[in-house]
Amino acid sequence: MRGRCRCRRQAVRGFSPLTFAVFVVFVGLAGCGGGSDGGSAGAPISGGVFAGGPQNPIVGSTITFFAAGAAGYGTGASVLATASSDSSGSFNIGAYTCPSAGTQTYITASGGNPGGGRNAAIGLMALTGQCGNLTASSFVMINELTTVAAQWALAQYIDSTGQIIGTSLTNLKGLNNAINLTNNELLVSYMLSDGDPNNTGVPASFLPTAADCSSGSPPINCDGLERLDTLANVIASCVNSSGPSSTQCQQLFCGATPGASWNGASCSVTPTPDDTLEATHAVVTHPTSNASTIYTVPPPPGMTLFKPVLTSGPADWTLALNYTGGGLNGPLGIAIDASGSAWVANNSTDSITKFTSSGAAISPAGGFIGGGLNNPLGIALDKVSNVWIANNGGAINGGPKGHSSVTELDQNGSPLSGPSGFAAANLTSAVGVAVDLSGLIWVTDNGGNSVIELCGSIPEACPIHSPSYNTGDVISNPSYTGGGLNNPAFIAIDSLNLVWVANNGFGGGTGSSLSELCGSTIGNCPAGAHATGDPISGANGYGGGGLLAPLGVAVDRSDNIWLANTGNSTVSEFCGAVTANCPLEIPSLSTGDPISPAAGYSGGGVNSPIGIAIDSAGFVWVANSANNSMSELSSSGSPLSAPTGYTDGGLDGPAGIAVDGSGNIWLSNSRGNTVTEFLGLARPVKSPIMGPPQAP
Incomplete structure (x- = not known):
């Protein structure tokens, strides 16, 4: 939950505005960047x-003021101005031209x-936020804390040099969201010249105090605060050393x-x-590599x-935050x-968060309710960003079973389906829901x-009837x-609009199949499938490749x-309908043939996995309910996360x-009644997802 802005570090309390006339990162909050309103003089x-921290001014540092690029990830940034820091570490940036008011900037x-x-x-x-939001009273602090926060949250937008x-x-929007998250959740982002310097250059009020x-x-988010400070x-150990050949810098560069x-x-x-x-x-982009050496x-x-x-070395250098409120209760x-907001189905309270x-929680304390919500499980969004929920209809708070249905909400959480939901007469116990490329709903x-x-929401896209x-x-x-089909669980759609179900x-x-x-x-x-809904897989479905009691499915x-x-704490992969894309090293693969070995893919902390997601570069992300972790696999199934998985961010029964479009990974914690977000770890994905993952 959010709190008031307050001082959090003893090391900062001696900071005097007479000694240091500098303050903190300014990040503008309005609008989306990259508009074409033309160049204008910047403040x-x-x-x-x-x-x-604000103890040792860096004298004679080369200061470069950039406009972020819009020609591709980690490229295209342009220099707006340069300066040099003086004997107090201070600098001034004078004449420059904003490419547009919404262009994101940094130093x-x-x-x-x-x-x-x-x-x-x-x-x-x-x-430093959107160019048009900067004023003559904007002050920028540059230190190690601002550096690690930016690198973590914007990992997918920065080149290998860390500069562009x-x-x-x-x-x-993905870049703007990542910058706003840095401002809101990691660091105090700006203050005016008449503000209190003790409230600058420290973590945002979202994070706990020391x-x-x-x-x-x-509190749970102490882990995130401690990771920020530790890195x-x-x-800072290298910055405050004698230079590149120092032990501090050499060990850091080697790690x-x-x-x-x-x-x-x-x-x-050679590092x-x-x-x-x-x-x-x-x-931050190789979080499991040499974690101990760096620590x-x-x-x-x-x-x-x-x-x-x-207080001890981490298994990896990931950064995750934990969110509460908005009615979270048994989230699944x-x-x-499309805006980057996260929607969560609360299985225990018939609500949506x-x-x-x-x-920041938008839904009320009890979540969004109505529209037939009853034991909600699966959730998906359509082309107009309406929300579709599969209601299992189980015994909720002592209520009777048998009220399974589908609920539709608008972007404000208001129900569009009636009090009993849709399709109540056609469902026994709904689990998964997906929206296909035509906007039709599959449950x-x-x-x-x-x-x-x-x-779906656009009747004109529905079959003629x-x-x-x-x-x-x-x-x-x-x-x-x-x-x-045998106790079907979750469901996914491919690029051909074919439907895939985990049984x-x-x-x-x-x-299971x-x-x-x-x-x-x-x-x-x-051939042989002549109508929508006709089975393509055989009577027993596709099997092998370690498949056993699957729940989550992704394309x-x-x-x-x-x-x-x-059933066996593994991940399986099957050749899809586009067989030309199946691995060439496994000859003669047909649709439905297993790609994963007979025992499935394992390692990286995979343990009773429930949910599975794939980013736009093909990396696979798995929510492990048994060991409270998230696993990462390569596109070939090799584990990339540590043997214990990624475990920070208060994971508790992740399901x-x-x-999202910034490269953040969101997980629902079914036992902890919270949501965890890993920052900048995945390749951005266009949302809402319909069909295979695409780069935004």
């Missing part, structure tokens, strides 16, 4: 660059003298080089980074530390809308061993069966199918999982 701004600081001599290894960054920020013209984290019952201290090893005195290879910006970016970089004697810090399904892209009926199809179909009308009559099977996974049905684009269905960018197996 002069001032700031300062410091090492290890880097390179080199300089933090007090012990010039250090060419210094590379720091601060986000850019996005695509079609994903300006005192909170030293209490007997520390900032590692970077930031994947595949390298540090023996206590030297690196096994790749040559400054702290490049090293920080390498650390043990020794601070120079007398260096002031950011606090609180991790989770989905992202909505969070902004920055993690699995676990109790009926079937799938139903509904008319007399009388005409209206939103929520059932198209499948009777329900679709066959193809191995959990009976107790112990007996009869993958089903394929002809979708609403009948011309894409193979990758190659149209291959991935499933999360709760649903989704990737």
Whole structure:
């Protein structure tokens, strides 16, 4: 929950405005960047660059003021102005032209003298928000904390040097959301010249205080605060050292080089980074590489530390935040809308929760209700960003079973379906829901061993029928069966509009399989499937590849199918309908053949997985309910996360999982009644998702 802005570090309390006339990163909040309103004169701004918090001014640092690029990820940034820091670490940026009012900007600081001599290894960054929001009273602080926060949250928008920020013209919103998240959840982002300096350069009020984290019952987000501080201290150790050849910098650069090893005195290879910006970016984009080496970089004697810090070395350098409120109670399904907001189905209270892209709860304390919500499980969004929910109809708060249905809400959470929902007469126990490329709605009926199809929010896209179909009308009559449907769980759509279903099977996974049905684009269905809903897979479905009691199912960018197996804690992959995209190293693969080995893919912490999501580059993300972790697999099934998985961010019974347009990963915590967001870890995905994942 959010709180008031307050001072959090003892090291900051001696900060005097007479000593340091600089303050904090300014991040504008309005609008989407990259407008074409033409160039205009920018307001002069001032700031300062410091090492290890506002204690040591960095003198003679080269200050570069950038406009973020819009020609692709990590490219196209342009220099607006340059300056140099003076003997107090202060700098002024005068004449420059804003490319547009909405263009995102940032500042880097390179080199300089933090007090012990010039250090060419210094590379720091601060986000400065939308160009048109900067005024003559905007002050910018650049230090290690602003650097690590920017690198974590914007990891997918920054090049390998750590200096160039850019996005695509079609994903300006993703970049803006990532910057707003940095401002709202990680750092105090700006203050006017008459503000209190003690409230600048410290974590945002969303995060707990150092005192909170030293209490007997520390809040969940202490882990995030401690990770910020710990990595900032590692970077500061190099910044405050004698230079690139110092032990601090050499150990950091070695640890930031994947595949390298540090023996206590030297690196096994020539390190790749040559400054702290490049090293920080390498650390956050290769979070499991040399985590211990990075953690043990020794601070120079007398260096002031950011606090609180991790008390033991992390297994990885991921950063995750934990959100509460908005009616979360037994959260399961989770989905992202076009604005980057997250929608969550609350299985225990017949409600839906909505969070902004920055993690603020929009829904009321009891969540959004009505429209037939009853034991909601799966959730999806359509082309007009209406929300569709599969209601299982189980015994909720002592209520009777048998009220399964489908609910539709608008973007404000208001019900569009009636009090009983849609399709109540056609469902026994709905579980999964997906929206196809035509905007039609597909729902699995676990109790009926079937799938139903509904008319979506745009009736004109529904099949011709007399009388005409209206939103929520059932198209499948009777329900679709066959193809191995057996206690079907979740459901996904491929690029050909074909329908794929994970069949959990009976107790112990007996009869579990993958089903394929002809979708609403009948011309894409193979011979023998003549109508929408016809089974394409055989009577027993597709099997093998380690498949056992799957729940989650996802389609990758190659149209291959991935499933999360709760029965044996593995992940399975199957060749999809576009067989040309199946691995060439496995000869003669046909649709439905397993790509994963007989035992499935394992490792990386996979343990009783429920939800599965795939990003736009093909990386696979899995929510593990048994060990409270998230796993990452490569597109070939190799584990990339640590053996325990990624475990920070208060994960507690993670179930649903989704990737947003900023590259953040959202998970619902079914036992903890919270939502966890891993920052900048995945490749951005266009939302809402319909068909395979696409880059925004």
